[in-house]
Amino acid sequence: MSTIVYWICTPFAWLVRLFYNLTGSYGVSLILFTLVIKLILLPFQMKSKKSMVRMNRMSGKMQEIQKKYANNRVKMNEEMQKFYEEEGVNPMSGCLWSFLPLPILMALYYIIREPIVYFMNFGGRAAGLEVVEAARQVIENAGITLTSNAAYEQIEISQIINSQFPDFIAQHSGWVNVNYTFLGVDLNSIPTGSFGMLKEGITWGAVGLLLIPIISAAMQLLVMKISMKGQANSSAAAANKSMLLMMPLFSLWIGFSLPAALGVYWIAQSMFSAIQEFFMGKFYNKKLEEEEEARYQARQADRQKRMEEGRKRQEEIRQQGVQKQSLKEKRKAAQEAKAKKAQKAATSTTEAGRVGDRPYARGRSYKADRYDESETK
Structure with a gap:
């Protein structure tokens, strides 16, 4: 498990070390690290934001279905699923990418609390632990007692070696003499220790350490406010309202219980997220309005087209009716003409010449008594 964690954390540690070598400031390197991570995740978060904005805009229709x-x-x-399919949205896609900063926070936590293994990177976890053991032996041989618990032992070891044992640094070429101070605050300190520092006197180092968790919680509250802006009253909005309280409290807990360096990362993460949420919210609201208007115009054009087709079909049916009526009249006229002709034929011959329906079967001049017996005699 430790090997897997090491290889997960190594790329992040390399990035933090790169920025530290460029800037010489541990705090600035953490801020630049956060910015790069935000830019890498931006395409995924854009997709997530678009889905969330679309869900917010569809909340009215969703409430109608629910009622x-x-x-x-x-x-x-069933109706909600059908509605999602018709609109092409996934109600879970907006939440998935919002949890990505948390695994990165965990990776950064390992990097900060074990700087010799991860930040300095002596070629593997085993090699790094050998350097840790060698440094511990040097410190113990000098009669110095380590006071930190096992979780933060490497932080104390690195600080003691940096300040008192330059020969050890020279013997280990991969060692980085890190200055953990940022704006007068020791980022390796845990903010809960600021209360004890304040008892001894008010100093900027103690006040700054105390402010980091508070600023972290305030920034997270700002992010939640911006992301919830414009949300309608829905189940998703109700869940987000509960997050409005939970996330700042979570940030406060992180800020006070973990090294201040993590608090700086979380402040930077929240600050960039607030900017991102603000501009993406405006962009996607405008874009979705344009898409909805385009769909509305398309539906109107389709409706107009169907109406025109319906009128054409009605006109065709009417024309077909007229043609049928005309044909019927022609047939009737033909039948009447035939009847008149037959009647005329019937009146133009003698009945003596008729045999059934044949008016001239015996000829026009047929006379039944033409050869009467009295005439032959």
């Missing part, structure tokens, strides 16, 4: 099927949960879920 309509309030007494039928199965039907309501």
